[in-house]
Amino acid sequence: GENVEQHPSTLSVQEGDSAVIKCTYSDSASNYFPWYKQELGKGPQLIIDIRSNVGEKKDQRIAVTLNKTAKHFSLHITETQPEDSAVYFCAASIPGYALNFGKGTSLLVTP
Amino acid sequence: DTGVSQDPRHKITKRGQNVTFRCDPISEHNRLYWYRQTLGQGPEFLTYFQNEAQLEKSRLLSDRFSAERPKGSFSTLEIQRTEQGDSAMYLCASSLLRQGDTGELFFGEGSRLTVL
Numbered sequence: 001g002e003n004v005e006q007h008p009s010t011l012s013v014q015e016g017d018s019a020v021i022k023c024t025y026s027d028s029a030s031n032y033f034p035w036y037k038q039e040l041g042k043g044p045q046l047i048i049d050i051r052s053n054v055g056e057k058k059d060q061r062i063a064v065t066l067n068k069t070a071k072h073f074s075l076h077i078t079e080t081q082p083e084d085s086a087v088y089f090c091a092a093s094i095p096g097y098a099l100n101f102g103k104g105t106s107l108l109v110t111p
Numbered sequence: 112d113t114g115v116s117q118d119p120r121h122k123i124t125k126r127g128q129n130v131t132f133r134c135d136p137i138s139e140h141n142r143l144y145w146y147r148q149t150l151g152q153g154p155e156f157l158t159y160f161q162n163e164a165q166l167e168k169s170r171l172l173s174d175r176f177s178a179e180r181p182k183g184s185f186s187t188l189e190i191q192r193t194e195q196g197d198s199a200m201y202l203c204a205s206s207l208l209r210q211g212d213t214g215e216l217f218f219g220e221g222s223r224l225t226v227l
């Protein structure tokens with residue numbers, strides 16, 4: 001099955017700086033790559049996703065890039081704010097199959 | 112509230128007891144997923160349903176675990192003869208499958224199981 005690796009496991013940045021989280025996947029048939037944010041005591045919530053026919057997608061301060069050849073994708077958060085502090089998960093899926101998640105990155109944004 | 116709801120939110124049980132969790136998905140969603148999450152880890156896939164059919168089960172899902180989705184609406188996840196290793200957060204999610212493609216998963220807030 002699909003194996004998703006995520007780095008780093010923890011990330012601390014100062015408010016206003018950028019944060020980058022990277023993921024790799026193993027199955028070249030994967031075509032859907034979402035990112036989820038999980039706050040304490042809550043379920044994960046989708047923040048952005050990208051499909052394999054697109055190399056980059058941006059939504060305000062959040063962007064995701066995909067390199068299908070290298071089988072890796074990244075989340076970029078610019079102008080970080082304290083409310084961005086949470087655990088972020090990348091995931092990948094083969095068409096019609098369930099999502100496989102990475103182990104998560106705990107992001108701390110300090111004022 | 113029209114999101115995914117899970118019940119109970121917390122369950123403490125003794126080893127060897129059976130427990131059952133319920134998930135009510137978003138009403139128009141045809142897919143329902145169960146994931147398990149332990150501290151410091153990402154959600155691990157357990158099983159999913161499309162309408163009432165259980166389409167995929169992870170090898171993580173031992174014989175002690177059973178899930179149902181009668182009538183394609185709510186789902187239950189039962190764990191028999193619980194073990195301490197079953198302690199985790201059990202997350203339910205639902206999605207609307209379109210054109211064979213994985214859509215956005217909407218997660219509930221989870222059911223936390225503690226096995227003593």
